[in-house]
Amino acid sequence: MRACANTQGVFCVYKPADVHWKLVRDTIETNLLKGVNATHPQPVPREVRFLVSSSDEPGAAKGLRVSPAAVPVLSKHPLVTGPEFQQIKVGVGHRLDTSSSGVLVLAVGNGNKTLNDLYNTRITRDYTLECEFGMATHDFSHTGRVLERSTYDHISEDKLERVTAMLEGANQKALRMYSTVDMGSQEAYEMAAKGLLGPDGKSAPILTGLRCIHFQPPKFTLEVQCLNETQKYLRKVVHEIGLELRSTAVCKGVRRTRDGLFTLQDALTRHHWSAADVMEAIYKYHSSKRNQKKILFPIRESTLETSGSRLTGTHQNKDAAAG
Amino acid sequence: MTMSTSAKLCLRWRGLLFSKTSTRLQCFQVQRCNSAASSASISSGLFLNHNLTTTHTRIKIKHQKCCYNNLTSKHLTTEAKEDKYKDLSRTDVIEYKPALSPRTDAFSVSEHVISLDLDVAEEYSALEEISDEEAAGISIPANIPPASNSLRDYVDKSETLTKLVQLGVHLWKLEQRPNVGSMLLRLDFNTDVAPRLLFLKQIGVENSRLGYIITHNPFILTADLDNLQARVNYLKSKKFSSETVASMVSRAPFLLSFSVKRLDNRLGFYQQQLKLSASNTRDIVARLPRLLCGSLEPVKENLKVCEIELGFKQNEIQHMVIAVPKVLTANKKKLTQIFDYLHNTMKVPHHLITKFPQVLNTKFLRLRERHLFLEYLEKAQYDPTLARYISLDRLVSLPDETFCTELALATLDDFYLFQKTL
Numbered sequence: 001m002r003a004c005a006n007t008q009g010v011f012c013v014y015k016p017a018d019v020h021w022k023l024v025r026d027t028i029e030t031n032l033l034k035g036v037n038a039t040h041p042q043p044v045p046r047e048v049r050f051l052v053s054s055s056d057e058p059g060a061a062k063g064l065r066v067s068p069a070a071v072p073v074l075s076k077h078p079l080v081t082g083p084e085f086q087q088i089k090v091g092v093g094h095r096l097d098t099s100s101s102g103v104l105v106l107a108v109g110n111g112n113k114t115l116n117d118l119y120n121t122r123i124t125r126d127y128t129l130e131c132e133f134g135m136a137t138h139d140f141s142h143t144g145r146v147l148e149r150s151t152y153d154h155i156s157e158d159k160l161e162r163v164t165a166m167l168e169g170a171n172q173k174a175l176r177m178y179s180t181v182d183m184g185s186q187e188a189y190e191m192a193a194k195g196l197l198g199p200d201g202k203s204a205p206i207l208t209g210l211r212c213i214h215f216q217p218p219k220f221t222l223e224v225q226c227l228n229e230t231q232k233y234l235r236k237v238v239h240e241i242g243l244e245l246r247s248t249a250v251c252k253g254v255r256r257t258r259d260g261l262f263t264l265q266d267a268l269t270r271h272h273w274s275a276a277d278v279m280e281a282i283y284k285y286h287s288s289k290r291n292q293k294k295i296l297f298p299i300r301e302s303t304l305e306t307s308g309s310r311l312t313g314t315h316q317n318k319d320a321a322a323g
Numbered sequence: 324m325t326m327s328t329s330a331k332l333c334l335r336w337r338g339l340l341f342s343k344t345s346t347r348l349q350c351f352q353v354q355r356c357n358s359a360a361s362s363a364s365i366s367s368g369l370f371l372n373h374n375l376t377t378t379h380t381r382i383k384i385k386h387q388k389c390c391y392n393n394l395t396s397k398h399l400t401t402e403a404k405e406d407k408y409k410d411l412s413r414t415d416v417i418e419y420k421p422a423l424s425p426r427t428d429a430f431s432v433s434e435h436v437i438s439l440d441l442d443v444a445e446e447y448s449a450l451e452e453i454s455d456e457e458a459a460g461i462s463i464p465a466n467i468p469p470a471s472n473s474l475r476d477y478v479d480k481s482e483t484l485t486k487l488v489q490l491g492v493h494l495w496k497l498e499q500r501p502n503v504g505s506m507l508l509r510l511d512f513n514t515d516v517a518p519r520l521l522f523l524k525q526i527g528v529e530n531s532r533l534g535y536i537i538t539h540n541p542f543i544l545t546a547d548l549d550n551l552q553a554r555v556n557y558l559k560s561k562k563f564s565s566e567t568v569a570s571m572v573s574r575a576p577f578l579l580s581f582s583v584k585r586l587d588n589r590l591g592f593y594q595q596q597l598k599l600s601a602s603n604t605r606d607i608v609a610r611l612p613r614l615l616c617g618s619l620e621p622v623k624e625n626l627k628v629c630e631i632e633l634g635f636k637q638n639e640i641q642h643m644v645i646a647v648p649k650v651l652t653a654n655k656k657k658l659t660q661i662f663d664y665l666h667n668t669m670k671v672p673h674h675l676i677t678k679f680p681q682v683l684n685t686k687f688l689r690l691r692e693r694h695l696f697l698e699y700l701e702k703a704q705y706d707p708t709l710a711r712y713i714s715l716d717r718l719v720s721l722p723d724e725t726f727c728t729e730l731a732l733a734t735l736d737d738f739y740l741f742q743k744t745l
Contacts, residue, residue: 014743016688052459066459075475079488082495101745255744269742270688271723 007036007088008109009282010118012259014267017101021092028106028273029090035275037083044072091115094125094259099141100231102127102256103267108282118260122198124208124225126258129251131238133218136248140235144250152247157215163244164210164222167237171207178203198227205229207237474498474507483512490520491534492541503541516544519551526555527569540576550582557583561590562601567609575612589615596626597641611648622651625658633662635673643680650683661687669694671705671715679715693718693726696741700731 015024050066074080091112093105107115133152137144178199181188191197199206209225222241224234235251242249257264266284268277465480474494478484484507488494498504510516520533523543528536536543543551558568572578578586593614594604608614614622629635629650635643643650650658661683665671676682682690697703697713704711705718713730727735 016692016742017745019688074478074485074488077478077488079492080475080478080494264743267743269739271739 004036006279006283007032009111009285010105010107010114011278011281011285012103012105012262012267013273014264014269015096015101015104016270017099017253020098021095021104024104025090025092025106028278029088031273032088032090032108032275032278033083033085035279036085036088040084042076042078042084044074044077046070046072093119096256097231099143100254100256102254103259103262103264104256105259105262108278111282120201122200122227123260124227125229125256125260127224127226127229127234128213128253128255128257129222129224129234129238130253130255131220131222131241131249131251133220133242133245133247133249135250136239136242137250140232140239140251142250142252148248150248152217152245155217155245155247157212159245160212160215160220160241163241164212166244167241168207168210171210174204175199175206175208178206203228205233210237472498474504477508481508483507483510483516486512486516487537490537491531493534493538496538497541506545507541510544518548519544519546522548522551523572526572527565528573529569532573536573536576540580542580543576546580551579554579554581554583554586557586561605563605563609567605571609571612571615575616577616578612581616586615589619592619592622596623597644598637599641599645603645607645607648611652613652614648617652621655624655625651625653628655628659632659635677639673639677642677643683647680647684650680653683657687658683661685661690664691664694669703669705675705675707675715682715682719685719690719692738692742692745693731695745696731696733696738699741700733702731 013024013028015021047070048068049071050068052066078084089109089112091107093107093115096102096104105115105118132142133155134149135142135146136148136150137146139145176183176192176197179188179191179197180200181191181197188197205226205228207224207226207229209223211223212220213223214221222238224237226234231254234254238249238251266281268281467480468476471477474484474497478488478494484494487507494507497507523533523536524530555568558571559565563571590604590608593599593608594601597604599607626640629640629643630637662676664687665676665682666673694703697718702711702713704713705715706712707714717730718726721730723738724735727733727738731738
């Protein structure tokens with residue numbers, strides 16, 4: 001399959017809530033196929049065939065008249081062969097479960113290799129959790145079977161902040177534990193100073209950052225930065241916060257606002273899932289990658305893969321700056 | 324030997340697969356066919372007595388061979404060695420019909436042939452000069468595989484397939500369905516396909532729609548013409564006008580494949596279940612001819628859902644079906660999901676939904692986005708008695724830009740930004 005540069009790359013979409021991620025991926029694939037097939041119409045090749053006609057008129061030359069005719073070869077006709085492209089490889093990055101929404105990274109064609117590298121590196125993701133006090137359900141979300149109801153008047157913002165700080169501290173400790181460096185060494189100190197500590201590959205989910213951005217009982221909103229997480233784990237965290245505050249809480253909405261370097265700003269909404277928009281997003285990604293290569297500084301760490309390490313480097317710095 | 328390789332000109336033979344040279348080929352090969360296994364080695368120009376494996380996608384062209392054999396037999400009678408070839412061709416014809424006992428037949432022919440072999444070999448040499456007419460008269464056996472997974476190999480040589488492609492039939496879709504490819508190859512254009520196409524044109528179907536109809540219902544080309552005529556007459560007797568019948572057949576290609584009894588059953592069902600007048604029934608069937616094609620079970624379930632689960636009264640259901648017949652064939656889950664959102668979240672009462680039934684036809688995501696946007700702007704007001712009322716049909720049917728500028732009084736970018744916060 002001939003590959004155009006603008007259909008190979010990585011981009012992100014905004015997955016709406018209550019839609020399975022596979023449906024999103026299939027829709028994008030269908031739209032891309034429509035676009036690519038429409039722009040590559042191949043003309044039907046013609047071949048020359050000879051028509052034999054014997055002359056029946058009396059008195060005419062007694063030979064055969066052979067006339068050539070250019071006839072289209074129907075076996076190459078699009079109605080017989082079908083569309084030129086019948087499949088495009090579209091891969092999905094970190095998945096989002098059905099009831100969550102947010103940034104979903106997809107890759108087309110050769111971009112799948114980049115996606116693989118991205119998936120394996122240690123990059124954090126940003127979530128916004130809309131939560132509510134007063135209820136506990138079996139799957140920690142507001143649509144589940146209610147197990148318990150409780151009051152929440154005693155909860156103040158101060159208490160909530162104390163709990164989130166405690167959780168953040170516990171998670172930082174877990175971060176240090178999962179990193180493969182001996183905690184007593186100079187190397188560990190230097191890495192921690194640069195913010196390069198962390199688990200390699202699979203580990204338990206770790207929240208590198210957790211804070212409350214909006215508090216209005218019974219509703220409150222949390223912002224989380226995490227590694228190796230699942231959306232169900234995040235809802236469980238909300239449930240545990242409720243328990244710590246001697247009440248109960250459920251998570252009404254999980255929304256991913258950032259996945260690595262892809263933010264909400266770059267995400268394509270449902271109305272922009274046509275082939276042209278996707279190709280434009282891929283183009284933007286390629287051009288931003290070109291700009292970044294000029295800016296980034298090299299990192300000593302050799303175990304991390306090259307593209308991933310640059311991403312982690314800039315990201316951890318951003319995190320440290322944001323506090 | 325003026326075998327296939329010595330032909331001087333490429334000839335355009337419409338579908339003529341066999342030639343005198345190929346039958347001669349058969350004689351020789353058959354003779355050499357000592358053991359059962361080598362029957363497969365017979366040249367590609369001959370679609371012989373293979374036990375063609377019956378995977379459903381394989382296309383069998385045996386029947387066509389029979390009629391081509393008749394052509395070759397006529398051709399052969401003009402030959403010098405007429406009698407012997409006649410015998411051969413006759414035995415050939417007999418041979419092709421039964422697929423079961425290939426090898427015994429092959430052996431029986433070989434006995435006839437042995438005596439002719441050497442004479443034939445002496446008669447024709449490759450360096451002999453022949454006249455132009457004779458050269459033109461040699462036809463090359465077509466290089467077509469005996470069985471294939473795709474119609475691509477046969478389309479250039481088969482008249483039926485060529486004409487179908489010119490009509491606009493999507494052969495690539497049809498060849499994926501089991502048995503359809505073989506069936507299409509077996510059809511003869513003049514006797515099978517042309518009368519049915521003429522029939523469709525007589526009813527009033529446009530030329531451009533013929534391709535669409537055959538792509539979706541290729542079995543219309545094997546339907547009995549009398550049956551088709553009977554069904555059209557039945558529809559006309561139920562007072563459907565000719566233009567309506569033409570448009571119904573164009574939009575529902577399977578319509579004429581159902582028996583008169585089944586069509587009658589369905590029309591009766593819609594009239595009785597929904598308690599509609601005859602003209603109303605005709606109207607909804609004309610607008611959605613698919614109603615007559617599918618099974619009645621999902622329709623019955625949908626009606627029960629509307630009555631019991633959604634709580635609509637009979638006259639309300641009647642009104643909705645007359646306005647938007649698609650409600651009858653809609654997906655049950657989607658229908659209940661939209662209704663649940665409308666009634667419980669948007670607090671729209673039953674009578675308003677009955678007034679605007681097209682809202683049940685929309686995509687759920689679209690409805691939700693727009694409603695939440697209006698709620699955020701505090702403009703979500705669907706009660707006609709109060710001020711700043713937004714009608715449901717405008718809410719769902721307007722394109723995005725018009726919705727933003729007229730109903731929400733915001734820009735399109737704001738709408739897209741808002742969607743990212745959901």
